[in-house]
Amino acid sequence: MEHADRIKTNAETLRSLMAKRLGLKRGSLSRRLIKARRRLPAGVRRDIGVIAEAENMAANPKLALRLDADATHGAYDRASTHLKAIDVADRRKGIALSILGSMAFNILAVIVLLIIVLRWRGLV
Template identity: 50%
Template sequence: MGHSIAEEVAEIRDLLKTREYASGELSDALKKARRRLPRRVYKQGMLLAKAEPLMDHPKLRLTLDEPALLKSAGEVLDYLKSIDLADRRKGRVLTILGSLAFSLLVVLGLAIAVMRWRGLI
């Protein structure tokens, strides 16, 4: 646990950029990725984002609860490292194929209904 809070925040920012495609300041990146993050992970990340400006100030830094912030950073890092990009891509492809198949079934059903209605079947 030799990492400082600033190093942990930098690593979180990098992981958000590579895994969630959300870059910028930590609070902005978290807001961009909010829908894809669990509520608890988002809240822990926002705690870090609120504490980030205080980390640079020597006296205000003493007001931070470092063990709690390190625990929050660890939780966010654990979640971001557990994201499987290949599985996420596969899920996206399957979602597209599922909606395409559903649309095709609806069109075929409507075509059969119209042909029956007109007496062609």
């Protein structure tokens, strides 16, 4: 039963890390995993899925006996390491720079097209 308690605390830790680092504040661990989609690498998604499945199995005493302690602990270590490495401020800066870059490209494209049309009509 000690292993089942550790799985529950690990799952709770992953839920809090996902809330802080990814902004996923509602739902179970599996629901948050579905919402995270492409924000997490495939390996980390798989590891969090292992922990979510282990948490469901730990709720049943007979199924809790079938859990592999080493596999769940390794999955927790890999997932928590990745989630702790996410820099929220850097993600926000990256999103802002991406939006500004696409806007700058669009403005540049419109100006170039305007010059081409004016040149074609003989106005420049």
